[in-house]
Amino acid sequence: MTGGGKLRKKHIAMYIGSLNKGGAERVMCNLAEYFYSIGYKVTLATTYLSDDEYELPDAGWKVLEDEDDKNAVKVLSPDETERYVDLTGGVPMGIGRVFTALMPYEQGNRLQNFHRRIQKLTNTWERIKPDLILSFLGKNNVMAIQSALGLDIPVVVSVRATPSEEYAGTGLNLAMKTLFPGAAGVVVQTNGAMDYFGSLIKTKCKVLPNAVNEEFIGHDIVPFDERKKVIVSVGRLDENKNQKILINAFSYAVKKYPDYRLVLYGDGPTRDLLERLCRSLGILDETGKGADGKVTFMGSVDRIADRIAEAEIFVLTSRTEGMPNALIEAMALGLCCISTDCPCGGPADLIVNGRNGILIPMESDVNMAMNIFHSLERIMEDPTIARKMAASALEVRDKYNPQVINEMWRKYFEELM
Incomplete structure (x- = not known):
């Protein structure tokens, strides 16, 4: 009792x-x-x-x-x-x-x-x-x-x-x-x-x-064709999360696809450094309200599922991870996911490369940034592939x-x- x-x-x-x-x-x-x-x-x-x-x-x-x-x-x-x-x-x-x-x-x-x-x-x-x-x-x-x-x-x-x-x-x-x-x-x-x-x-x-957080399991799934041209990253802004390689990759992608924008959720010790990098590349959203072709820093926020549910792409750039909550949650919302294949294997346990997401081999930061750029390009160019990967990603709702x-x-x- x-x-x-x-x-x-x-x-x-x-x-x-x-x-x-x-x-x-x-x-x-x-x-x-x-x-x-x-x-x-x-x-x-x-x-x-x-x-x-x-x-x-x-x-x-x-x-x-x-x-x-x-x-x-x-x-x-x-x-x-x-x-x-x-x-x-x-x-x-x-x-x-x-x-x-x-x-x-x-x-x-x-x-x-x-x-x-x-x-x-x-x-x-x-x-x-x-x-x-x-x-x-x-x-x-x-x-x-x-x-x-x-x-x-x-x-x-x-x-x-x-x-x-x-x-x-x-x-x-x-x-x-x-x-x-x-x-x-x-x-x-x-x-x-x-x-x-x-x-x-x-x-x-x-x-x-x-496990997938209940907030994400119970959230409505936005049809892929109705999603916004938004790339998101969720996590503490620090050296291990290594968001600078995503920013560099986005700076290349946005030249070809200027209607996309990048939104970073989270805060931490490298925020100033990352903002300076964006400013030097001419892609910092100075308004903080979101703008095509720009990078917006949102800080730490509540109800993250509501904020990223309509995004098209999620990217994880960590040097090391256990079982990354942010990646599981993005997959559970049907985002098309890209992740570094970092130790100790959490992303590789979640992603079957090319089926329900894309794994980026662990190499130099320069090489990883270029591989992320090419992966973004692949998703942006071929909605059919992106749609299939996003649909397969939803299987984590049952498994986890x-x-x-x-x-x-x-x-x-x-x-x-």
Whole structure:
């Protein structure tokens, strides 16, 4: 029996840095809502309270404006600004929340802080008594395993990006190799990611791909012939996402097809650099309202499905990816998709080259930009090919349906608890 005040199934704790709006955070929030909906007790353990978090319909907590509320609990934001929450002010018996950041008075030097964070996590697990701990991302995974040593609680860690990137530092890589064999399970998103690990860890690996977000599954599909001549890219503006090769490719394509425009959704540290590149090429949309033959920077936005549903082409230019949410979602909306064939194989798991999209081999930035240009040219010149690829892309709606992927997670967890 479930619901407010009624007996629930086993207890799953989910550990991540924050619920800030990112791909891994969204997957964890979706899993929290799913397991709660089928009767599990769920607690989200985060280090910080971010300023821009995903909202969970069944959240058992409420963010407060100040400390005057009698139920206010002091927590920290990522920049260590003091924030306040009411941990029982949301849905009664809803998804729980605990915070594990060291408060300023608890902090010492770097080594002391690491050990104190481990101890704080251990104290958290002893207090909330989960039947299973799920951790996402890098250092969090190492800390989750170490903090649960001796507690007889199975820990499942999830590697969300390319393992060689997620565990790039010498110390973190050594900790991963030492501790991961002691995990109950290691979730990866692609077979390529699993192949990174040695035999001791590989035996613990389980491939669980991302699901298509419900927002995209339920969205109307715009007929290809009614789409706008718009190319879109969705993602953080940074060196790994490598949007400059798309901008360079577009600068060539627009000379032949001036009625197309490029729209970039997302923000990040390379935005100024990318805008300067567009300005130097004479293709920056200075108005920000959209213009043929120009590149428009939209920043971070909500309801991305509504914004890209009428576009014709989606391009992903990453150097590395796990299972890219943005690519799955664009395919689910019937966009004609182009992606770099980057490690650890997420795009290649999604795209059969030439059938439901186009894969760009990993080469120099110059070569990749030219290959993207030729791929854009191919789509723009031949609507028949584009229409067929876009129609085939829609098959991800079934293969990566949330019900299918969530059921895979449920069966996996029940084997471990």
